[in-house]
Amino acid sequence: MPRRDSGRLDEMDVLFPQTSVTDVPPPEWARLYRTMVLSRKIEERLIRLYHQAKIFGGVYTGVGQEAIGAAATSASQQEDLFAPLIRNMTIHIGRGETTLNIFRQWLARASGPTRGRDGNVHYGNLKNGVYTMISHLGAMLPVIVGGVMAKRRRGFDTIGFGTIGDGGTSTGDFHEAVNFAAVYDVPVIFLIENNHFAYSTPREFQYKCARLADKAVGYGIEGYGVDGNDAVEMLLFFRKLAADLRARPRAVLVECDTLRMRGHGEHDDSSYVPKELLARYAARDPIKVARERLTNEGMLAAAQLDAIEAACAAEVDAAYREALREPPPDPATLAQGVYADG
C-alpha cells in the first residue's frame, strides 16, 4: 500500500478503502504490462542504435523506471494532461503515441513529430495530452499547472501529471509550480521519480529532508511515497488518487522510489552508482515485479504476458524498419517551422 508520508493523516483511510486488484479488469492490466514491455524494447533498440552511431544526439532512457509512467497513464483519462521528462517513454506509449512515430523521431525522419529537426527527446503530442518536453528541469511544471487550469475553465474534468526527478525538485520552477497549484487547488499530481541520482549527484548532496514527499507539508498539501518499481501497486493507487482529485480538486506530491538502471545517458558509464544498489533494484526490476504479481494474483496468465512480449518485439522490429525506409528532411525545408511562413 502507498505510504502516507505527510499532510492530513486522518484522510488516508477515506482515500484508499479496500483497494483490490479485482477492481481493475484484465484488459487494463494487459495495457499496463504492454506499456512497460514496449517501452523497454524500444529503448533497448535505441541503446543499440546509439552504440552503432545510428542516432543523432544522445540517448536517455527510463530503463528500470517503466512502472511509474505506465501506471500513471493507465490511470488517466482522455482529457488529462502530462508533462513528461527524458525518462518517460512509458508516458508517450501509455498515452497512445505509435512506435513508428517514436522511431521516426529518434531517427530524425521528416515524417516524425519534430519533422527531423530534433532527433531526440524533445517531442510530445497534444492530441494525446502530452506536452513536448524541454530540457530545462522543472520548466514544464508551471506550464502543466496552467494547462490544467485552462482546460478546467473550458469545462473539462482534467487532471495533470507533471514528472520531475529528485534533482529537479531543487529548481525554482518546481517550487513555484507546486506552491501555485497548492494555493489554487489545481489538480496536478507532481510525480517525483526519485532514482537516487541527479546525473552523478547522489541524493544526500541534493536535499536534506528524509523524503521528498515530506516537502508537501510545507506547501499545505498531501505527500505520498510509493514503490516506484511496483506497477500494480501504483496503478491501484493512481486510480484512487485520480478519482479523488476529480471529486475534490487539489495538488498532491507523489514520490516514487526507483533507480535508473543505465547511465544518465548512454554516454555515461554510471561508475559512481554502487554495484550493491544496482543489484538490489535489478532484483526488483519493474517488469519482473509486474509479471510476478499479475500471474501470482490471477490477473493474467503467463501465456498472455508471453504473447504481449512477442507482439511488442514484432512491433519494434516493424516500426524500426519502416522508419528507416523513410527519408530525412529535405535541406530545402530547413527554415520551415522556424519562422512564420511568409
Ligand SMILES: Cc1ncc(C[n+]2csc(CCOP(=O)(O)OP(=O)(O)O)c2C)c(N)n1
Ligand atoms: C534547470 C536545469 N539545470 C541543469 C540542467 C542539466 N541537467 C540535465 S539532467 C540533470 C540531472 C537531472 O536529475 P534528476 O532531476 O534527478 O532526473 P534524472 O535524470 O535522475 O531522471 C541536470 C543537472 C538542466 N537540464 N536544467
